[in-house]
Structure formats: structure tokens, C-alpha cells
Amino acid sequence: MLIHGLLAAALTLSGTPAAAAPEKIDCAKVKCLALTFDDGPGPHTAKLLKILKKERAKATFFLTGKYVDQRPRLAKRMLAEGHAVGNHTYSHFSLTPRLYDEIHHDIRLGQEAIKKATGITPTMFRPPYGHTDERVLRIADQLDLAEVKWTGTTHDWALKDKKKITAKVLSLAKRDGIILMHDTVPQTVQAMPGVIKQLKKQGYHLVTVPQLYGKKLKSGVSYP
Numbered sequence: 001m002l003i004h005g006l007l008a009a010a011l012t013l014s015g016t017p018a019a020a021a022p023e024k025i026d027c028a029k030v031k032c033l034a035l036t037f038d039d040g041p042g043p044h045t046a047k048l049l050k051i052l053k054k055e056r057a058k059a060t061f062f063l064t065g066k067y068v069d070q071r072p073r074l075a076k077r078m079l080a081e082g083h084a085v086g087n088h089t090y091s092h093f094s095l096t097p098r099l100y101d102e103i104h105h106d107i108r109l110g111q112e113a114i115k116k117a118t119g120i121t122p123t124m125f126r127p128p129y130g131h132t133d134e135r136v137l138r139i140a141d142q143l144d145l146a147e148v149k150w151t152g153t154t155h156d157w158a159l160k161d162k163k164k165i166t167a168k169v170l171s172l173a174k175r176d177g178i179i180l181m182h183d184t185v186p187q188t189v190q191a192m193p194g195v196i197k198q199l200k201k202q203g204y205h206l207v208t209v210p211q212l213y214g215k216k217l218k219s220g221v222s223y224p
């Protein structure tokens with residue numbers, strides 16, 4: 001019995017993750033929320049990454065290909081720092097009025113820009129302006145992409161005010177929610193330290209979209 005006890009203790013100790021290991025979060029058991037940022041990388045993205053690191057929060061970035069070409073190192077840094085990256089198309093035009101080939105081309109160019117910058121091919125995409133339909137989803141499926149929309153949108157680009165953006169995010173927060181913001185809006189980035197502290201106080205674990213679902217998302221399927 002003593003040996004068994006010692007063995008159990010040793011296993012427990014060896015099974016304890018080192019302090020530096022990433023936190024394993026099970027969103028089926030704890031309260032999770034996914035903060036998502038569209039349209040970057042931009043001039044305020046580096047500051048946001050610094051804030052997220054300091055607050056130990058993970059986020060998901062839906063990147064616009066033409067801006068990834070301008071700031072490839074930021075895209076790489078997102079992944080290195082434990083965030084998730086998705087495709088927000090290359091040119092950021094509304095997809096639904098376009099021809100099939102144009103839609104396919106712009107999403108594929110977005111994939112290539114992110115692959116070139118990070119070495120990773122995204123498995124998630126978010127349609128600009130949320131404009132999507134059966135055709136867009138079929139193309140996403142062909143490109144092995146899941147569509148990710150949101151449960152709450154801040155309209156931070158219209159609010160352009162740190163206090164209003166903070167209040168909006170807090171009002172939209174709910175368990176397993178996906179909040180849409182833009183790291184291109186400086187007031188959004190300024191609001192993040194306070195927003196994250198408040199959300200943590202409310203018991204939220206700030207996770208990436210794949211962490212939220214606890215699995216790889218299915219291509220051609222729209223989430224949430």
C-alpha cells in the first residue's frame with residue numbers, strides 16, 4: 001500500500017505541468033469566451049499582442065491577406081504567442097455579389113498570404129461584413145475552411161471610444177461567446193487591458209476559437 005501511495009505521489013508530481021507549459025482549458029467545464037480581431041495586421045496590432053501577453057489572454061485574428069503581405073512578421077508572432085489565425089480574404093470585398101471564381105480566388109489568395117508569412121495554412125475563415133451564402137460555404141469547403149462568424153459584434157469602428165467599446169464588449173460577453181472587434185481601431189486596443197481584467201473578474205477564460213470548440217472545426221460548416 002505504501003509503495004502504491006508513493007508511486008501515486010510520484011506520478012502526480014511528474015504529471016504536474018511545468019509553469020511555462022500552456023494552460024489546458026476545457027470549455028465544457030469552465031466559462032470560456034473568444035475575443036476575435038478582424039482586418040489586421042495593422043499599426044496597432046503589436047501593441048495588442050503585448051497586452052494579450054501581459055494579461056495571459058488568447059485571441060483569434062482574422063487576417064486580411066493584403067495586410068499580411070505588408071506585416072508578415074506580426075502574423076507569425078500571433079501564432080508563436082499562442083493565438084489562432086484565420087483567413088479574412090485577401091482584398092476584403094463583400095463576397096456574395098461576386099462571381100464564383102472571384103470568391104474562390106480571393107479566399108485562396110488570403111490562404112496563400114498567411115501560408116507564406118507563417119508557414120501555416122488556416123482552417124478557419126470569416127467573410128468580410130459577414131456576407132455569406134451557400135456558394136461561399138461551398139467554396140470554403142473546397143478550400144478546407146470552416147466559416148466562423150460571431151455571437152456579438154461591437155461595431156467598435158463606429159464607436160471609436162474606449163469607454164463605449166468597453167461597455168459594449170462587457171454587455172455582449174456570454175459563456176462560449178465569440179466577440180467581433182477590430183485591431184485596426186486604436187480605441188479597441190486601448191480598451192483591452194480593462195476589458196480583459198473585467199472579463200476575468202467575471203470568471204471568463206479567454207481562449208481561441210478552436211479552444212472554444214475543443215476540436216478542429218469542420219470545413220464548409222458555419223460556426224457558431
Ligand code: NI
Pocket residue numbers: 038039088092128129
Ligand atoms: Ni472585416
